[in-house]
Amino acid sequence: MNTRGRRRIGVVGYGELGQYLVKAIQESENLELSFVWNRTSSVLNGKIDETLILKDLSDFPKLNPDLIVEVAHPSITRQYGTEFLKHADFMMGSPTALADKELECNLRTAAASRGLYLPSGAFWGGEDVQKMADLGTLKAMCVTMKKHPSSLKLNGDLRARNEAVVGDSAVELYNGPVRQLCPLAPNNVNTMALAALAAHNLGFDGVQCKLVADPKLTDWHIVEVEIWGPGDISAGKAFYCHTIRRNPAQIGKVTGSATYSSFFSSMNRAWGKGHGVHLC
Numbered sequence: 001m002n003t004r005g006r007r008r009i010g011v012v013g014y015g016e017l018g019q020y021l022v023k024a025i026q027e028s029e030n031l032e033l034s035f036v037w038n039r040t041s042s043v044l045n046g047k048i049d050e051t052l053i054l055k056d057l058s059d060f061p062k063l064n065p066d067l068i069v070e071v072a073h074p075s076i077t078r079q080y081g082t083e084f085l086k087h088a089d090f091m092m093g094s095p096t097a098l099a100d101k102e103l104e105c106n107l108r109t110a111a112a113s114r115g116l117y118l119p120s121g122a123f124w125g126g127e128d129v130q131k132m133a134d135l136g137t138l139k140a141m142c143v144t145m146k147k148h149p150s151s152l153k154l155n156g157d158l159r160a161r162n163e164a165v166v167g168d169s170a171v172e173l174y175n176g177p178v179r180q181l182c183p184l185a186p187n188n189v190n191t192m193a194l195a196a197l198a199a200h201n202l203g204f205d206g207v208q209c210k211l212v213a214d215p216k217l218t219d220w221h222i223v224e225v226e227i228w229g230p231g232d233i234s235a236g237k238a239f240y241c242h243t244i245r246r247n248p249a250q251i252g253k254v255t256g257s258a259t260y261s262s263f264f265s266s267m268n269r270a271w272g273k274g275h276g277v278h279l280c
Helices: 016-027 057-063 074-087 095-099 101-110 126-135 156-163 178-184 190-198 257-269
Strands: 007-012 031-037 067-070 089-092 115-118 140-147 171-177 208-213 220-232 237-248 276-279
Touching: 007 016, 007 057, 016 031, 016 257, 031 057, 057 074, 067 074, 074 089, 074 095, 074 101, 089 095, 095 101, 095 178, 095 190, 101 115, 126 190, 126 220, 126 276, 140 190, 156 171, 156 178, 156 208, 171 178, 178 190, 178 208, 190 276
Parallel strands: 007 031, 007 067, 067 089, 089 115, 115 276, 140 208
Antiparallel strands: 140 220, 171 208, 220 237
């Protein structure tokens, strides 16, 4: 950490969330902007001090960040994640990248000397889920995300199915393990990826999920989390918890409005926990 005691934060990505974080960092008394990188660097001209614009992301060690925050795309973690962890703590805004088994293994290994932080975002009760997973008492989990079709940025067959949604009827686009959905919806299902990481005894293959396109959701993104614990699940006599989170969101927005402040709060908590993987 720098001698003035202010944590130096490098921000990777300058979309709406990145812009929010940069402004919040610059207004904070405890944080200092180390650098900002964006795939199209010209977007930063006139908005970010030239000395803080990082044009080649591989040059990040020269700016001495204490924490690097990714709010761009899962591909950033695939390309730079392990390198980030050699020089600084790293907070992933796109945990869908960890649906790649090899990448997850490599990052966990790299986090043996640094902190890899995963922001809770829209995943309510993540630490409680992690505690149950640690004890082995988490038996099953299902995460359902419901959004307006225009808020879903999808790949492959899911994209075609979403584009075919008409009228007012909700359509279930996917129902299955989290791992298979992540590459098809890398920008939309970070909450599901985080759930799979918190529920580590079930993982990406054991945690089930549903993605629903609902034309009636013009003002909200909805996330439902169901977990089952000790007891007889088939007889309906097991521990059960069901949470529903309604996040205000405009039509077409990938990220709900409450997520911005939640992400900044997570960023403020992303320090001091030592090496390893941490929810924040």
